[in-house]
Amino acid sequence: MAFASAAGTHCTAELNVTPLVDVLLVLLVIFMVSAPVLTRPVDIQLPQPSPRSVDPERPRSAQLTISADGSYRLDDRPLADSELWAKLAEAVAADARMTLSVRANSDASYQRMVEAVATAHEIGIANVAMQP
Template sequence: MAFSATARDSAVAEMNITPLVDVMLVLLVIFMVSAPLLTKTVDAALPQIVPPSLDTIKPLQMQLDVGDDGSYRLDGRLLTQSEVGERLAEAAISDPRAVLRVHASSGADYQQVVTALAEARNRGIANLSVQH
Protein backbone atom coordinates (compact mmCIF):
# COMPACT_ATOMS: atom_id res chain seq x y z
CA MET A 1 0.00 0.00 0.00
CA ALA A 2 1.57 3.00 -1.19
CA PHE A 3 0.31 6.38 -0.24
CA SER A 4 0.57 9.35 -2.44
CA ALA A 5 2.67 12.20 -1.10
CA THR A 6 0.39 14.79 -2.70
CA ALA A 7 -2.70 13.59 -0.83
CA ARG A 8 -0.97 13.87 2.51
CA ASP A 9 0.47 17.35 1.80
CA SER A 10 -2.82 18.82 0.59
CA ALA A 11 -4.59 18.08 3.90
CA VAL A 12 -1.90 19.81 5.95
CA ALA A 13 -1.48 22.75 3.57
CA GLU A 14 -4.89 24.27 4.28
CA MET A 15 -5.08 26.27 7.53
CA ASN A 16 -8.30 27.27 9.30
CA ILE A 17 -8.20 31.07 9.71
CA THR A 18 -11.72 31.46 11.17
CA PRO A 19 -10.51 31.78 14.81
CA LEU A 20 -7.95 34.38 13.72
CA VAL A 21 -10.66 36.44 11.98
CA ASP A 22 -12.91 36.16 15.07
CA VAL A 23 -10.15 37.49 17.34
CA MET A 24 -9.43 40.36 14.96
CA LEU A 25 -13.11 41.34 14.80
CA VAL A 26 -13.39 41.33 18.60
CA LEU A 27 -10.29 43.54 18.88
CA LEU A 28 -11.70 45.88 16.24
CA VAL A 29 -14.95 46.25 18.19
CA ILE A 30 -13.08 46.88 21.45
CA PHE A 31 -10.95 49.61 19.88
CA MET A 32 -13.97 51.21 18.22
CA VAL A 33 -15.81 51.38 21.55
CA SER A 34 -12.84 52.62 23.61
CA ALA A 35 -11.57 55.25 21.14
CA PRO A 36 -14.25 57.89 21.97
CA LEU A 37 -13.58 57.43 25.69
CA LEU A 38 -9.93 58.33 25.25
CA THR A 39 -10.70 61.65 23.58
CA LYS A 40 -12.87 62.99 26.45
CA THR A 41 -11.32 65.52 28.82
CA VAL A 42 -11.53 65.35 32.58
CA ASP A 43 -12.41 68.54 34.46
CA ALA A 44 -10.19 68.81 37.52
CA ALA A 45 -9.72 71.68 39.93
CA LEU A 46 -6.10 71.60 40.98
CA PRO A 47 -5.01 73.19 44.25
CA GLN A 48 -3.34 76.57 44.01
CA ILE A 49 0.07 77.26 45.50
CA VAL A 50 -0.04 79.55 48.53
CA PRO A 51 2.77 82.10 48.62
CA PRO A 52 5.30 81.09 51.27
CA SER A 53 5.34 84.54 52.85
CA LEU A 54 1.84 84.05 54.33
CA ASP A 55 2.78 80.78 56.04
CA THR A 56 5.97 82.10 57.59
CA ILE A 57 4.24 84.86 59.59
CA LYS A 58 3.81 83.52 63.10
CA PRO A 59 0.64 84.37 65.04
CA LEU A 60 0.71 86.61 68.08
CA GLN A 61 1.78 84.66 71.20
CA MET A 62 0.47 85.72 74.63
CA GLN A 63 1.01 84.29 78.11
CA LEU A 64 -1.65 84.64 80.82
CA ASP A 65 -0.55 83.62 84.30
CA VAL A 66 -3.13 82.94 87.01
CA GLY A 67 -1.64 83.36 90.47
CA ASP A 68 -2.44 81.69 93.79
CA ASP A 69 -4.24 84.82 94.95
CA GLY A 70 -6.43 84.99 91.80
CA SER A 71 -4.37 87.69 90.11
CA TYR A 72 -3.91 87.79 86.34
CA ARG A 73 -0.65 88.62 84.57
CA LEU A 74 -0.80 89.04 80.81
CA ASP A 75 2.72 88.91 79.37
CA GLY A 76 4.11 89.85 82.78
CA ARG A 77 1.80 92.83 83.48
CA LEU A 78 -0.57 92.66 86.42
CA LEU A 79 -4.16 93.26 85.21
CA THR A 80 -7.70 92.96 86.51
CA GLN A 81 -10.17 90.57 84.91
CA SER A 82 -11.86 93.33 82.89
CA GLU A 83 -8.49 94.66 81.69
CA VAL A 84 -7.51 91.15 80.60
CA GLY A 85 -10.72 90.92 78.58
CA GLU A 86 -10.04 94.27 76.90
CA ARG A 87 -6.47 93.31 76.01
CA LEU A 88 -7.62 89.95 74.62
CA ALA A 89 -10.27 91.66 72.49
CA GLU A 90 -7.63 94.03 71.09
CA ALA A 91 -5.32 91.10 70.36
CA ALA A 92 -8.11 89.16 68.60
CA ILE A 93 -8.84 92.15 66.38
CA SER A 94 -5.18 92.75 65.52
CA ASP A 95 -4.42 89.05 64.82
CA PRO A 96 -7.29 86.54 64.46
CA ARG A 97 -4.79 83.68 64.74
CA ALA A 98 -3.51 84.86 68.14
CA VAL A 99 -2.49 82.13 70.58
CA LEU A 100 -3.10 82.45 74.32
CA ARG A 101 -1.20 80.19 76.71
CA VAL A 102 -2.87 80.10 80.12
CA HIS A 103 -0.52 79.06 82.92
CA ALA A 104 -2.01 78.43 86.34
CA SER A 105 0.13 78.11 89.44
CA SER A 106 -0.30 75.01 91.55
CA GLY A 107 -2.41 76.81 94.18
CA ALA A 108 -4.61 78.77 91.76
CA ASP A 109 -8.38 78.52 92.09
CA TYR A 110 -9.91 76.38 89.34
CA GLN A 111 -12.74 78.87 88.86
CA GLN A 112 -10.25 81.65 88.10
CA VAL A 113 -8.66 79.53 85.33
CA VAL A 114 -12.05 78.63 83.82
CA THR A 115 -13.10 82.29 83.97
CA ALA A 116 -9.92 83.28 82.10
CA LEU A 117 -10.55 80.65 79.43
CA ALA A 118 -14.19 81.71 79.01
CA GLU A 119 -13.19 85.36 78.78
CA ALA A 120 -10.62 84.56 76.09
CA ARG A 121 -13.17 82.55 74.10
CA ASN A 122 -15.80 85.29 74.40
CA ARG A 123 -13.32 87.93 73.23
CA GLY A 124 -12.48 86.00 70.03
CA ILE A 125 -9.33 84.07 70.94
CA ALA A 126 -9.80 80.63 69.38
CA ASN A 127 -6.32 79.18 69.94
CA LEU A 128 -5.93 78.35 73.61
CA SER A 129 -3.32 76.35 75.46
CA VAL A 130 -3.53 75.42 79.15
CA GLN A 131 -0.40 74.70 81.17
CA HIS A 132 -0.06 73.80 84.81
Protein backbone atom coordinates in the same frame (compact mmCIF):
# COMPACT_ATOMS: atom_id res chain seq x y z
CA MET B 1 22.69 -17.01 63.68
CA ALA B 2 24.93 -14.96 61.56
CA PHE B 3 24.00 -12.01 59.50
CA ALA B 4 26.05 -11.83 56.45
CA SER B 5 25.66 -9.90 53.28
CA ALA B 6 26.20 -11.28 49.90
CA ALA B 7 29.74 -10.91 48.85
CA GLY B 8 28.85 -9.27 45.56
CA THR B 9 26.50 -6.58 46.97
CA HIS B 10 28.22 -3.28 47.56
CA CYS B 11 26.33 -0.13 48.60
CA THR B 12 27.69 3.28 47.72
CA ALA B 13 26.29 6.66 48.76
CA GLU B 14 25.85 9.05 45.84
CA LEU B 15 24.25 12.46 45.72
CA ASN B 16 21.21 12.61 43.46
CA VAL B 17 21.47 15.99 41.65
CA THR B 18 18.48 15.56 39.34
CA PRO B 19 15.94 17.26 41.69
CA LEU B 20 18.42 20.09 42.33
CA VAL B 21 18.85 20.70 38.61
CA ASP B 22 15.07 20.64 38.12
CA VAL B 23 14.56 23.30 40.79
CA LEU B 24 17.34 25.47 39.36
CA LEU B 25 15.85 25.27 35.86
CA VAL B 26 12.42 26.29 37.15
CA LEU B 27 13.96 29.26 39.00
CA LEU B 28 15.88 30.24 35.88
CA VAL B 29 12.67 30.28 33.82
CA ILE B 30 10.86 32.33 36.49
CA PHE B 31 13.62 34.93 36.59
CA MET B 32 13.85 35.08 32.78
CA VAL B 33 10.10 35.74 32.54
CA SER B 34 9.96 38.31 35.37
CA ALA B 35 13.12 40.29 34.50
CA PRO B 36 11.59 42.25 31.57
CA VAL B 37 8.60 43.17 33.72
CA LEU B 38 10.84 44.60 36.44
CA THR B 39 12.99 46.67 34.06
CA ARG B 40 10.16 48.14 31.99
CA PRO B 41 9.38 51.78 32.84
CA VAL B 42 5.94 52.45 34.23
CA ASP B 43 4.19 55.63 33.12
CA ILE B 44 2.41 57.19 36.08
CA GLN B 45 1.26 60.67 36.88
CA LEU B 46 2.24 61.63 40.41
CA PRO B 47 0.26 64.38 42.08
CA GLN B 48 2.12 67.65 42.23
CA PRO B 49 2.13 69.72 45.39
CA SER B 50 -0.02 72.77 45.07
CA PRO B 51 1.68 76.05 45.82
CA ARG B 52 0.20 77.24 49.07
CA SER B 53 0.44 80.72 50.34
CA VAL B 54 2.97 80.77 53.13
CA ASP B 55 2.40 83.55 55.59
CA PRO B 56 5.81 84.55 56.92
CA GLU B 57 4.24 86.26 59.90
CA ARG B 58 3.66 84.16 62.95
CA PRO B 59 0.41 84.72 64.78
CA ARG B 60 0.51 86.93 67.81
CA SER B 61 0.75 85.08 71.10
CA ALA B 62 0.26 86.05 74.72
CA GLN B 63 0.75 84.28 78.01
CA LEU B 64 -1.81 84.58 80.77
CA THR B 65 -0.65 83.55 84.23
CA ILE B 66 -3.08 82.98 87.09
CA SER B 67 -1.43 83.36 90.48
CA ALA B 68 -2.39 81.72 93.75
CA ASP B 69 -4.39 84.75 94.91
CA GLY B 70 -6.46 84.70 91.70
CA SER B 71 -4.88 87.72 90.03
CA TYR B 72 -4.07 87.71 86.33
CA ARG B 73 -0.74 88.55 84.70
CA LEU B 74 -0.56 89.07 80.95
CA ASP B 75 2.98 88.62 79.66
CA ASP B 76 4.29 89.13 83.23
CA ARG B 77 2.38 92.40 83.77
CA PRO B 78 -0.29 92.43 86.46
CA LEU B 79 -3.67 93.57 85.15
CA ALA B 80 -7.16 93.94 86.54
CA ASP B 81 -9.85 91.76 84.98
CA SER B 82 -11.41 94.53 82.90
CA GLU B 83 -8.02 95.75 81.62
CA LEU B 84 -6.96 92.21 80.77
CA TRP B 85 -10.00 91.42 78.64
CA ALA B 86 -9.85 94.82 76.94
CA LYS B 87 -6.19 94.23 75.98
CA LEU B 88 -6.94 90.73 74.72
CA ALA B 89 -9.92 92.01 72.69
CA GLU B 90 -7.64 94.60 71.08
CA ALA B 91 -5.07 91.91 70.31
CA VAL B 92 -7.70 89.69 68.70
CA ALA B 93 -8.93 92.63 66.62
CA ALA B 94 -5.36 93.14 65.38
CA ASP B 95 -4.68 89.44 64.69
CA ALA B 96 -7.55 86.94 64.54
CA ARG B 97 -5.10 84.00 64.65
CA MET B 98 -3.84 84.98 68.08
CA THR B 99 -2.94 82.22 70.53
CA LEU B 100 -3.30 82.49 74.29
CA SER B 101 -1.24 80.30 76.61
CA VAL B 102 -2.85 79.94 80.03
CA ARG B 103 -0.66 78.90 82.93
CA ALA B 104 -2.03 78.59 86.46
CA ASN B 105 -0.15 78.38 89.71
CA SER B 106 -0.63 75.04 91.45
CA ASP B 107 -2.45 76.84 94.30
CA ALA B 108 -4.67 78.90 91.99
CA SER B 109 -8.43 78.49 92.00
CA TYR B 110 -9.74 76.18 89.30
CA GLN B 111 -12.73 78.50 88.90
CA ARG B 112 -10.46 81.41 87.90
CA MET B 113 -8.86 79.28 85.22
CA VAL B 114 -12.22 78.19 83.82
CA GLU B 115 -13.41 81.81 83.80
CA ALA B 116 -10.27 82.87 81.94
CA VAL B 117 -10.65 80.23 79.24
CA ALA B 118 -14.38 80.90 78.84
CA THR B 119 -13.87 84.66 78.59
CA ALA B 120 -11.03 84.18 76.07
CA HIS B 121 -13.39 82.09 73.97
CA GLU B 122 -16.14 84.71 74.23
CA ILE B 123 -13.91 87.54 72.99
CA GLY B 124 -12.86 85.49 69.96
CA ILE B 125 -9.60 83.72 70.84
CA ALA B 126 -9.89 80.37 69.13
CA ASN B 127 -6.45 79.04 70.03
CA VAL B 128 -6.07 78.58 73.79
CA ALA B 129 -3.28 76.40 75.17
CA MET B 130 -3.15 75.20 78.76
CA GLN B 131 0.32 74.88 80.21
CA PRO B 132 1.27 73.08 83.40
